Amino acid sequence: MSLDLRTTVRPLLAAVRAVLVLTLLTGVAYPLLITGVAQAAFPGHANGSMAEADGREVGSALIGQTWNDADGDPDPHWFQPRPSHGGYDPLATGSSQLGASDPTLLGEVREAREQVAAFNGVSVDEVPRDAVTGSASAIDPHISPAYARLQTDRVAEANGLPREDVARLVEEHTRGRDLGFLGNERVNVLELNLALRELTAR
Amino acid sequence: MNHTLADVLQISALIVALALVHRPLGDYMAAVYSSRTHLRAERWVYRAIGADPDAEMRWPSYLRAVLAFSAVGVLFLYAFQRLQDRLPLSLGFDPIPPDQAFNTAVSFVSNTNWQSYAGESAMGHLVQAGGLAVQNFVSAAVGLAVAIALVRGFARFRTGELGNFWSDLVRGTIRILLPIAALAAVVLVALGAVQSFAGPQEVQTLTGAAQQIPGGPVASQEAIKNLGTNGGGFYNANSAHPFENPGGLSNLLEIFLLLAIPFSMPRTFGRLVGNVKQGYAVVAAMGVIWLAGVIAVTVVERQAPGTASQLAGGSMEGKEQRFGEGASSLFAVSTTMTSTGSVNSFHDSYQGLSGGVLIFGMVLGEVAPGGVGSGLYGMLIMAVIVVFISGLMVGRTPEYLGKKLRPREIKLAACAILITPALVLTGTAVAMALPDGEEAMTNAGPHGFSEVLYAYASAANNNGSAFAGLGADTGFFNTTLGFAMLLGRFLPMVFVLALAGSLAQQQPVPVTAGTLRTHRPLFAGMLVAGTVVVAGLTFFPALSLGPLAEGLAV
Structure with missing residues (x-):
């Protein structure tokens, strides 16, 4: 050249x-x-699918958030989301990056199983996998229907609501796979908790 | 519906969709690159560029134009990032540091989109949309142009002329990428993706906590990021972020986008060389390897043999609930085998053997189906090698598509396929020998080694995905991975264009009884075997130290 x-x-x-x-x-x-x-x-979509309550925006239906009490511990009155390595901060998304056999991850899973089991008053073997693993985005807005059902008794008791009413809410907010076969079944935690809030206010 | 059936249906639906667009899209692209007329918008662009779109270029001129355009692209993007604090819509972010700005500029111009930055906390909207997303379009158009130049090399006789780079670049952008991306972007918004120029807005949640909800021109970038097999996410979580990929349907659309052009290019090739059956052999070889990878990763992820996954009851670490194992595995294999590198789940947390399959998919040279354009020229180079080996077996001068494969052609093809393995293995070895490699690992043992191997495999093959536990935003990694991306993209292009020029000059060789039938299933099988054996022999030792050691230990 x-x-x-x-x-x-x-x-x-x-x-x-x-x-x-x-x-x-x-x-x-x-x-x-x-x-x-x-x-x-x-x-609505283009601006972040914002969710409203009491006439003000309380988050995005597509972005998970924490449901903690004043001390920063999980609040038994609310359905709880998946564990997050970023504390549900949308400006710090990303996952743990730990391998499937990593000893640190193994320890975290073990701890999460015990915590979720004790918090909900069930045995560790009933805890579903999404409840003890961090998501990819660290702001996963969804949990599995199994994890939502697992929390039903505890949420009903904490709010003084009949168990059947809360269970019905979970069923109503369970979304199947898109078109029946795409992706995964899920429950949107913010939408479920907003519905729960309406139920308790009544 | 149980998850096995859902997995099968999801993969089948994708294959049906790809099969449906294969012919129309492939034929359309062939028509775009052989059309003699210019659109009015294109004439306006040519006048602004000051280029004559009808001037035929021989391979050195074509290459000079490719390199000049890419070099200017790197400089422009580098300056853009370094000056972002003085530009509008910067969201208050500082300039990107020099080593990271170099890495990112090279990364986007080379169609890699390796990201050592986190979008939501580093890049303003103007740099994203006016800098990074521009390269998402034009780097893909450059890949298409080089592929088309090679195809013209096969299709033309007794000329050294390969077409006009500026015309190929502009047509690829305006007639192929822009319309499809625009349509896909609007559909993504309809499915829930974000599209605005707003900065983060603070909301107070029901529990009284404050949360910053980001905005941005996300859907427009998401569409071209996948369509152009680029992969650079608007946000750090990439297509795992619900604003980029809100559900199961958007997820399938994104996987479709990243596979659509690469799987249709063999049709374009067949059309332009005047025999569509030649294209079927190529697409069959690509499809077999891709499907084998999809099945392997889906099965391993569903079984989840890793110790932490066993205790948790499944492989959901680093995966989103709305996707689950099936839709995540399908995305992971498709993105690593197309040189896209966008992710809807984090590969670092995949099972050991799955990680091995993902790395293997990249070190095949990104040919199954590979990146936009680069997948086709990669696979055609492999076809040249396979025809040559077959010729040696029967003692005939090898020929392909009526062209003799003489020592010059074989040397150029061999050089083209040796570059990326050399970059991957040298880069990994140097990083492991220096303290920089170990310091950057999140995981210990074989998995830590896999993180480093994955990084160089991803960079040199212009994929851009990562075992993201590797803390690669260091001077060492930004620089060495930057050079791996640069050389891994443009050195093969030099040999591909030289090969194209050499082929275009030849006289046609008449087909005889001794000519290898390169449109038959046998040849497609040989192409699969050649691709897998070359990469397997080259990378088996490295894969043994990382993913195989990890996968077999559990």
């Missing part, structure tokens, strides 16, 4: 202009167009 002026400089000049033009097209026009369409057609 000869390094004379014509063959090296000309493509570089074209390249600079190409980067600028394509930036205008794909980096300015494209995101603005999509934002315009999204804000017009699906403003």
Whole structure:
């Protein structure tokens, strides 16, 4: 390849202009167009699927949150989410990154099993796997239907509600796989707790 | 529905969707790159660039244009990150430090999208949408262009001309990537993804805690990140973040997006060389390897033999409840075998043997089906090698698609496939020999070694996913992985384009009874075997030290 002026400089000049033009097209026009369409057609989704209670925003239906008491311990009045390595901070997402046979992870799982079992008054063998493992995002908004059912008795008792009413809430908020076979069954913790709050207020 | 049936249905639905778009998308792309007319928008772009889209280029000119465009892209993105505090929409973030800015610039221009930064706490909206996402489009368009140039090398005779890079770049962006990405982005918003230019807004939860809910042009970036097999997430959690990937349906759409172009490119190839059956052999080889990987990882994740997983009752560490093991495994294999590198679950926490399959998928050279463009040219290079080996067995001068594979062609193909193994093994060895490797590991023992091996495999093969426990935001890793990405992307392109130029000059060789039938299932089988054996022989010792040792220990 000869390094004379014509063959090296000309493509570089074209390249600079190409980067600028394509930036205008794909980096300015494209995101603005999509934002315009999204804000017009699906403003709720586009702005974070915010959930409201008492006329104010209390979180996003897609972002998990902690349900702790004033001391920072899990509050028995609420359905509890999965363990999170980021404390459900949406500005610090990511997982534990521990391997499937890692001794530290093994210890954490063992501890979580005992904690969840004691907190809900069940045996460790009844604790489902999502209750003792950290999610990928650390802000997983969902738990398994099994984990929601496991918490029913404890939540009902703490709130002085009939067990059947709380169990019915869980059933109503259990979502199957998308289209019946995509992804996994789940219960949205924030939506379930909002419904629970309405029930206790009545 | 039990989960085995759901897994089978989910994989089947994906295969059906890919099969449905294979012909129309492949034919469309062939038409785009052979069309003689220019759209009005394209003429405007060519005038702005100052390039004549009809001027044919020989391989050195084509290569110079590829390298010039990519070099300017790196400089531009580097400057963008270094100056972000002085730009609007920076969300108050500081400039990215030099080593990380270099790593990130190279990462996005090389279509790798390795991320040593966390999006939500480092990059403002303007850098994300106006810098990083731009490279998501154009780095993919560059990959397509180089693949098309190689295909023209096979399709043309007695000429050294391979087409015009600027025209291929602009057409790939405007006619292929932009329309599909725009449609997909809107669908993603309909399914729940975020799309705004808002900064984090604080809410008070029902328990009185404060929570920052981020915003951003997420769906627009998510669509092209997968479609262009890039992989760089808007947020650190990537496609595991509910704002990027809110449910089971959006998850399948994203997997479809990252596989759609790579699995349709063989059709484009078949069309352009005038025999679609040649494309079927290539897509069959890609599909067999991909499906074998999907089945292997899904089975291992469902069995979850790791000690911590056994106690927990399943392999849900680092996975989202709305996806579960099945949809996570499908995503993981598809993203590692396409050079995408976006993740909906964290591979570091996969079972030992699954991690081995994911690494193996990358060190195959990203050909099953591989990245946008790069998958096809990678697999065609492998086809050249396989035809050559077959020729040696029967003692004939090997020929492929009417082209003689002479010593020059074989040398160029061999150089192209040797680069990434050399980068992966050298990089891993150096990192392990220096204290930098061990200091960065989250996990101990074989799994720690896997983290380092995964990093170099991912960088050199332009994948970009990670065993993210590796604390790779250090001067050492930012620099060495940066060079692995750069050389792993552009050195093979040099040899691919040189090969294309050499092939295009040849006279046609008449088909005889002795010509290897390269459109038959036998050849597809040989292609699978060649791909697996070359990578297997090269990487078996390294894989034994990491994932195999870990997987067999439990």
